[in-house]
Amino acid sequence: MSLVDFSDPSTAGLLLGRIAAAAHALGTVRIMEVCGTHTMEIGRLGLRSLLPKNVELVSGPGCPVCVTSGAYLDAAATIALSKNFRIVTYGDMVRVPGLRTSLDEAKSNGAAIDVVTSPLQAVEIARRKPNEQVIFLAVGFETTAPASAKAVSIAKQEGIPNLSFFVSHKTVPPALSALVADKELAISGFLLPGHVSAVIGEKPYWPLAQQGLPAVITGFEPLDILSGITMVCDMLVHKRASVLNAYQRIVKREGNPRAVETVFRVFDVADAAWRGIGLIPGSGLALRQEFREYDASIRFGIPPDGGAADMPEACSCGDVLKGRLRPDACPLFGTSCTPEHPVGPCMVSSEGSCAAYFKYGA
Amino acid sequence: MCLAVPAKVISIEGSTATVDMMGNTTSADISLLENVTIGDYVLVHVGFAIQKYDEAEAKITLDLLQELAHTVDPHEPG
Amino acid sequence: MTSATVRMSHGSGKGNKELLETVVFPALIPGGVGTLEDAFIFDIPGRRFAFTTDSFVVSPLEFPGGDIGKLAACGTINDLAMMAAKPILLSVALVLEEGLDLQLLAKMLRSLSAVCSSQGVRIACGDTKVVDKGKADGMFITASGIGIVKVGISLSAANAKPGDAVLVSGGIGLHGITVLSRRANLHFASSAVSDCAPLFGISDALLSAAPFTRTMRDATRGGLAAVLCELAESSKVCIMIREDAVPVPAVVRGACAFLGMDPFHVANEGRFAAIVPPEQAESALAALRAHPQGRDAAIIGTVAGPGKFPVLLKTSIGGTRPLEMPPGDILPRIC
Numbered sequence: 172m173s174l175v176d177f178s179d180p181s182t183a184g185l186l187l188g189r190i191a192a193a194a195h196a197l198g199t200v201r202i203m204e205v206c207g208t209h210t211m212e213i214g215r216l217g218l219r220s221l222l223p224k225n226v227e228l229v230s231g232p233g234c235p236v237c238v239t240s241g242a243y244l245d246a247a248a249t250i251a252l253s254k255n256f257r258i259v260t261y262g263d264m265v266r267v268p269g270l271r272t273s274l275d276e277a278k279s280n281g282a283a284i285d286v287v288t289s290p291l292q293a294v295e296i297a298r299r300k301p302n303e304q305v306i307f308l309a310v311g312f313e314t315t316a317p318a319s320a321k322a323v324s325i326a327k328q329e330g331i332p333n334l335s336f337f338v339s340h341k342t343v344p345p346a347l348s349a350l351v352a353d354k355e356l357a358i359s360g361f362l363l364p365g366h367v368s369a370v371i372g373e374k375p376y377w378p379l380a381q382q383g384l385p386a387v388i389t390g391f392e393p394l395d396i397l398s399g400i401t402m403v404c405d406m407l408v409h410k411r412a413s414v415l416n417a418y419q420r421i422v423k424r425e426g427n428p429r430a431v432e433t434v435f436r437v438f439d440v441a442d443a444a445w446r447g448i449g450l451i452p453g454s455g456l457a458l459r460q461e462f463r464e465y466d467a468s469i470r471f472g473i474p475p476d477g478g479a480a481d482m483p484e485a486c487s488c489g490d491v492l493k494g495r496l497r498p499d500a501c502p503l504f505g506t507s508c509t510p511e512h513p514v515g516p517c518m519v520s521s522e523g524s525c526a527a528y529f530k531y532g533a
Numbered sequence: 534m535c536l537a538v539p540a541k542v543i544s545i546e547g548s549t550a551t552v553d554m555m556g557n558t559t560s561a562d563i564s565l566l567e568n569v570t571i572g573d574y575v576l577v578h579v580g581f582a583i584q585k586y587d588e589a590e591a592k593i594t595l596d597l598l599q600e601l602a603h604t605v606d607p608h609e610p611g
Numbered sequence: 612m613t614s615a616t617v618r619m620s621h622g623s624g625k626g627n628k629e630l631l632e633t634v635v636f637p638a639l640i641p642g643g644v645g646t647l648e649d650a651f652i653f654d655i656p657g658r659r660f661a662f663t664t665d666s667f668v669v670s671p672l673e674f675p676g677g678d679i680g681k682l683a684a685c686g687t688i689n690d691l692a693m694m695a696a697k698p699i700l701l702s703v704a705l706v707l708e709e710g711l712d713l714q715l716l717a718k719m720l721r722s723l724s725a726v727c728s729s730q731g732v733r734i735a736c737g738d739t740k741v742v743d744k745g746k747a748d749g750m751f752i753t754a755s756g757i758g759i760v761k762v763g764i765s766l767s768a769a770n771a772k773p774g775d776a777v778l779v780s781g782g783i784g785l786h787g788i789t790v791l792s793r794r795a796n797l798h799f800a801s802s803a804v805s806d807c808a809p810l811f812g813i814s815d816a817l818l819s820a821a822p823f824t825r826t827m828r829d830a831t832r833g834g835l836a837a838v839l840c841e842l843a844e845s846s847k848v849c850i851m852i853r854e855d856a857v858p859v860p861a862v863v864r865g866a867c868a869f870l871g872m873d874p875f876h877v878a879n880e881g882r883f884a885a886i887v888p889p890e891q892a893e894s895a896l897a898a899l900r901a902h903p904q905g906r907d908a909a910i911i912g913t914v915a916g917p918g919k920f921p922v923l924l925k926t927s928i929g930g931t932r933p934l935e936m937p938p939g940d941i942l943p944r945i946c
Contacts (some may be wrong), residue, residue, distance in 0.1 A: 172572055174539055175591035183928040184604035192605070207946045208535055215873075217930025234946060245599075261579075262942030266620075277617045288798050288870075288943055289580025291562065311579075312536035315945065317565055318579040366535030369576060369584040393928050398598045417598075420591035421539075421576055421584050430565045430583055510938055511625050530935050536871045536944055555865025557792065577869075579945050580798070604630040 175420070177392030186397035187221055193404035194223040201227045201357055202403050203350065203494055204389075206364035207234035207342060212391055214527040222255035226404065229356075229494035230524035232346060233364060235311045236263045237492060237516040237524075238445040239339050241481040244269030246473045247308055247337060249358035251282035257300065259285045259293040260308040270481055290322035297326075297334035306467045309336045314366045316340045316456060317430040320437035323458065326435045326465050335467035338458060341443050343367050344375040351382050356494055360385040360403040362396070365418045372426025376414045383412045390418040437462055446516060447482055448488030491524050498528035505529065537578035539586045542571050552577055619940045623832035624876070626939020632776045646769045646845050649693040649828060652760060659760035663687060667752045671793045672719060676786070676805030679752060680722035682880060685809045687756040688730055689829045692811040693883060695766050695818055696758030701727055703737040703754055708747040711907030716750065723752075732756070757906050764818060769823035769896035771846035775914040778885045778894035780813060780899050781806070783835050784863035787877035792866070797943055799869060804864045808881035813902040820898035821891035829883040833937050836875040836922070838884050840936045843921035846886075850922045850935065852912035871944030886914060 177422055194200065204210060210230045213219065219228060232238050244267055251258040251274065258274065265274045265286060278284045283303070285296060293307035309319040319340065324332045343364060361375055361384060368388045379386045385406035389399030398417055406413065416422050434456070443455025458466045467473060482488050485503060490496035498504055498517065508514040510526050517525040540552035540561065548564040552575065558564045561582045574586035620626030636644050650663035667683040675683075683700065703723065707716065727734055771901040785806040792801035814827055814923045826846075835857070843850045859874045867874050881904065887895045892910055899908035920933035 172541075172574060172586075172588050174574060174586070175588065175595055177595065178927060180927055180929070182599055182602050186598075189602060189604075206535065214932060215926070216928055217924070217926045217932035218928070221929060222930045236946060261945045263944050263946050266938075275618065275620070279618045285796060286942055287796055288945065291580050292796065292798060298584060311945065314536065314578050314583065317583065318562075318581045321562065321564070321581065362562065364535060366537050366576070366578060366583070369537075394595075394598055397928070398601055401601060417594065419594055420587045423584070427584055429567070433565060507922055511620075511629060515919075530933070536946055538865075538868045540869075554869050556862035557788075557799050557866045557869060558801075559799040559869065 177390070178395040179394065181517065183393050183397055186394065189401045190226065190397070190404055191223050193401065193408050194226050197225065197404065198410050199227070200404065200407060201229050201358045201494070202360050202362060202400060203229045203231045203358045204362040204368070205231040205233040206362070208275045208366070208391055209233065209362055209364065209389065209523055211395065212396060214530060216393055216396070218396065223421050226400070228375050229358070230491070230527070231350060231494050232445060232448060232492040235315070235341055236267055237488065238447065239264070239267070239310050240342060240444055240446045241268070241270035241483070242429045242474065243337070243339050244273060244431055245271050248272045248274050248277040248282070250306065250471060250473060251284050252276045252280060255303050257283040257285060257296065257303045257305045258308065258359065259287055259296055259305055261288070261310070262286045263306055264310065266513070268483065268513055270483060280443050290318050293332065294325050294331065297331050301333055303333060305334050305336070307336050309338045309340060312341060312343055312364070313370045313434070316434045316438065317370060320433045323437045323462055323465055327462060334466050335470050336458070337467040337473065338456065340438065340456040341445065342454050342456065344371070346445065347376070348378060349448070349451050351384060351491065353493065357375050358494065359407060362387060362399045362403070363414070364423060365390045365395070368418065368422045368426065368504045370427050370430045372422070373414055373416055373424050380412045380414050385412050388414070388416040388418050388422050390421065447492045451513060483514050486515035488517040489523070491517050498525040501525070535578060537576045540572045540577045542569060542573045542575060545569065545571060547559070549560070550582065552582070616896060621939060622625050624837060624937040624939050628936065646767060647841070648756070648768055649690040650696060652694060661691050661694045661758040661760050662755070664753065664755040668748060668752070669790060670748045672715065672749045672794055674789050674805055675803070675826060676789060676834050677807035677880070678719050678720035679750060681726055681807055683752040684723045684726035685807050685880060686831065687725070687754040688732060689810045689883070691756050691758035692799045692809070692814045693766070693827045693829055694758070695761040695764040695814070697761070698730060698732045698756055698758040700735040701732050701754055701758040701871070703734055703752065705739045706747050706751040707739065707741050709741060709744040710748055711749050719750065726809055730811060746756045752942050755941065761815070763871060764822065766824065766826050768826050768828065768842050768845035768907040771840045771842060771886045771914045772825065773848060773914055774889050775825060775886050776889050776895070776910050777839070777850055777852065777914065778887065778892070778895055778899065779835065779857060779909055779911050780883050780885070781861040782858040782863070783830065783879055783882060784867065784874040784877035785860060786880040787834065788866040790862050790878070791870070797870065799854060799866070801866055803866065806881035808877055808904055810881065810883055811902070813899065813904045814883065816898045816902050817885060817895055821887045821895035823888050823891055824895065825886045825888070827885045829885050830879040832878050833876070834876040835884065836873070836934050837936055841932065842884065842886065846914070847917050849915045849918040849920065850912060851915050852924050854924050854926050856909050856911045857911060858907040858909050872941055873937070875934060876941055880895040
């Protein structure tokens with residue numbers, strides 16, 4: 172077995188030609204990509220410089236770190252400074268500004284903060300440091316939730332008393348519906364997140380088609396992204412609205428039911444506040460009753476992540492996240508807000524739209 | 534949001550596999566998948582294999598994609 | 612600066628640049644620093660010398676392909692070599708953490724010494740201090756070096772001109788990936804081996820074949836991106852790179868995909884970029900490739916007049932994107 176290559180430049184060129192031909196028959200096309208990894212790849216490929224003028228790729232709230240509330244980040248940073256507490260987190264969270272502070276700032280003031288690449292490492296750390304309260308920052312979309320669920324299960328199974336989880340997981344399909352409902356955004360179609368889809372499958376997106384929006388489940392190689400855009404444009408030309416799966420080597424129709432089951436053994440659907448957007452009903456995950464002793468928010472009285480549309484002053488991340496404002500149209504972009512000195516989350520998160528724009532240009 | 538790479542399973546011990554990504558190895562929990570065998574490629578994210586890579590589907594997709602690239606849509610005006 | 616304390620991000624890339632520009636230089640050199648080169652050149656009637664200094668703080672102390680001793684010797688020798696100076700003297704100042712194993716210390720110093728003897732460099736002076744446990748990652752080394760500048764050659768980061776060719780001496784990212792794979796929290800093992808090596812021989816061969824070389828700079832922390840950005844800014848030009856022409860070893864690609872890092876931002880310790888006039892590009896390339904350290908050398912781009920961005924990349928699908936200085940500290944991503 173070997174990996175099939177999806178990066179051939181001449182096929183890429185032909186797909187760009189197809190996009191141009193389709194675009195010729197269309198007015199303004201605004202395709203929203205809802206995946207921070209897509210935002211980064213599109214930037215890295217310099218793709219926007221190659222698309223026809225009337226085809227716009229809009230970055231949506233696909234960066235779970237960007238949409239984690241400022242209050243959550245402040246709370247994590249604050250508790251990290253307490254004696255005998257240790258925060259364990261993915262690297263993405265470290266530099267994101269909360270409202271008052273950041274994990275990075277707490278670290279420079281002596282907070283115990285460990286960067287990991289898996290929640291299983293949080294379990295290991297808790298076992299190794301029984302005298303510390305170890306709190307894992309459980310953030311991410313459906314791709315990441317199964318891992319958190321497993322870690323929570325292990326904590327309960329083994330009875331690891333000093334481990335807890337500060338949960339801010341969110342789910343994608345409810346957010347998409349909320350974005351579609353906002354007519355001002357004028358979204359023509361979606362590139363759907365390939366790896367979230369690997370877990371949830373195709374079905375959760377069907378309402379989009381019912382709402383008349385073409386959507387393509389898209390992978391991350393150059394030809395994946397180009398064919399996703401081509402397929403959305405073709406559907407627009409034919410005035411068709413379907414949810415198509417262009418990433419079948421990874422995404423199965425039913426997703427990964429075992430992973431989904433694992434999530435719902437541990438979590439329940441809950442309402443969630445998306446930073447910069449507001450409350451989206453049923454778009455979050457909260458620990459089920461029997462796992463609540465592992466909920467850091469309950470154990471330590473940290474206000475649960477419910478911090479609404481809490482952005483720093485003058486920050487336009489909310490509009491950027493919804494695709495209403497292009498990053499470089501924000502008055503703070505590149506002046507008082509840069510990746511080294513971010514005002515809002517979109518600029519610092521490695522996948523935030525503003526950071527991607529800054530790095531890769533428009 | 535979901536940085537994940539297809540990695541090749543090179544050994545399995547219980548529910549943990551050692552996977553290889555071009556000369557780099559890491560461990561991945563395979564309990565979210567069924568029938569993982571050595572030689573399979575799996576999608577690894579935050580220490581878990583969340584889906585299997587289907588080589589046959591990959592080839593079909595590439596063919597379809599190349600067809601898409603080469604076809605001039607007969608219904609397109611202009 | 613908005614922070615009141617030193618942050619990890621001040622260690623390299625943009626964060627380091629900011630620390631230097633807003634705190635260190637104004638305090639140390641109030642008159643202004645001028646163009647920043649890899650070594651300071653001074654004349655004593657009849658001779659031109661190069662003088663440089665560097666600190667080494669790597670963790671872990673030992674890694675495949677080298678250790679902190681080798682790193683210290685090579686790093687300082689390379690800064691001299693990049694200014695066309697033959698390294699002759701090195702000073703070695705050690706800050707040792709209480710509890711450091713003495714056999715390990717000796718081993719590191721033997722590595723340092725071995726590089727110096729192989730390069731004809733004399734260890735002229737040094738110093739040793741000890742600090743409490745927890746105050747130094749095992750050991751820190753500061754090495755200063757003096758070299759004799761090749762007669763008739765005057766390199767500067769400010770010398771690049773539109774039309775010049777940009778070369779790299781080999782595959783990028785090996786040192787960074789090697790060291791990162793030893794960090795337990797990243798949870799991956801790698802077959803990568805550090806490219807740590809002294810570059811005087813290969814760079815001297817380049818200068819013999821291409822005597823009008825404008826500038827050379829070794830890519831260390833901050834990766835190839837940092838070097839290209841620095842050169843473009845010093846010369847006030849735009850450097851245009853073809854992404855497909857840059858050699859990236861497969862093991863680096865794989866590790867970067869896993870960690871969510873850009874190979875252009877990953878550290879090197881035995882690779883350099885060179886900017887040469889177009890008519891000398893082919894002979895420069897041939898000289899690099901003839902050297903055992905330069906088998907994968909490549910011409911990766913050209914210099915153009917200044918534009919909106921200091922460095923532009925032409926991507927594999929023909930798009931264009933700017934190549935930025937890396938952020939101060941590169942953290943692994945899951946997103």
